[in-house]
Amino acid sequence: MPASVVRNLIPLQCNNCVIRHRAICGTLNGDDLTRINAIARQKKYRTGETIFYEGDEVNYLGNVVSGVVKLGKLLPDGRQQIVGLQFASDFLGRAFKGKATCQAEAATDVELCIFPRKPFESLLSDIHDLEDQLFANTLDELDAARDWLLLLGRQSAREKVAKFLLMIARRIPNIGCGSGDGEDADAICFDLPLSRADMADFLGLTIETVSRQITRLKTDELIDVEQNRTITVSSVSRLEAASGQ
Amino acid sequence: MPASVVRNLIPLQCNNCVIRHRAICGTLNGDDLTRINAIARQKKYRTGETIFYEGDEVNYLGNVVSGVVKLGKLLPDGRQQIVGLQFASDFLGRAFKGKATCQAEAATDVELCIFPRKPFESLLSDIHDLEDQLFANTLDELDAARDWLLLLGRQSAREKVAKFLLMIARRIPNIGCGSGDGEDADAICFDLPLSRADMADFLGLTIETVSRQITRLKTDELIDVEQNRTITVSSVSRLEAASGQ
DNA sequence: CGTTATGTTGATAGCCGTCAACATACGTGG
């Protein structure tokens, strides 16, 4: 991860880790946990910082502890597509291949729990459970990528934005909101971790189209928007209907 | 694979297997090879037959021996997207999860070398090399899916068709063609394994747009088309330029 | 308080989808 400054290298305590039960290290027992703890380090990035570029030799892998990481790909002429979003407890990096196949950038402030590649790959060989977890994780990512193929290839701008909001709502901690004034029971509130530009690059749209679709969803009273980034989904079921399933 | 008739269940001889050196069993030694050989069976499908549907319990996994398999996803209203193509030596099916996450259909006549799920998963646990191979395979598929996200999200119809033809040219056995009459040295000839409708579903386009783009590539003398399915790429480099990279 | 980044809205254009007609290839039965 050459492009950025390491802000913090305090060894972590897996015992206190907020994401451990959901991350690939979640099933490790005391002994194996000690071994992975021994090589784990914390690393922080600020919003907008690049974690690595496509083609870089990346000597670390790790888990996202907090924040959101964008995985992106570029065309020679500058067109860009976000090909994945990694949230807290997601794994970042590709085992058995140092060369990054896409760019990684901090969409928000990000904390990573990183492992140097070589010792981590040794652990993968030694601890069968760990490789199984990572494998399962990769299969889930493949499923997610294929869901997104369907979205990009066959859905309208409105459906894309609706589905994106639902996806974020599921993966981002919700905010208590709209309480007390008789709102719908299945209302959900959250802060968007992505700018309109990032949303556009994720959905294969332009900034303007994303903005217009959000305005339309607001006009149609499917969502409410405060300060651009704070979204309240008034009715999840109606937004799901608008998302095409 | 419930929807179809098993045409052939003769045990295979891995020793004579044409795809073994490229498939996940390629690195296995004599003993392990015997074990996987013992559970392998051949299965054949005709063009257009469904191998399994999304949501099916699939009790087999396996390699594509010959032909091309389409992996597809459907929206409730019938819109369709092909999310992957599996060629000879590619692995078909998802380990550790019986329920299929997409539909599989024979795009051409297809031969599979299948393994019943349970014994195969046992082998995966026992033979570390095998799991590593399958894991590496899955990572490659994830990379391919992400490349396709960029294509679907950010490239024009012309670029999509050009890139598709180049992808097929790389994965399908080429035909000797155009020889002797002074054609370009880097000319390539092959038969399309997909109909225009399949290409459309793979590229997120309509049949008509695919057809028009092929006509345009022909008019621009980047390719030549005989009998709809036989493509000659006159100049690979010019087609690459048209594909956006 | 000025400057820059981010987001919204409007007018217009163009790419691709839709609808339709036609052409060609393929398969079946007479």
Added chain:
DNA sequence: CCACGTATGTTGACGGCTATCAACATAACG
């Protein structure tokens, strides 16, 4: 072998969705 129906592919006319260009509004920041 031909007639017929069906599947597949092409081409044209037209329309709509989304991109582009532009102006403006608002927020963030030093």
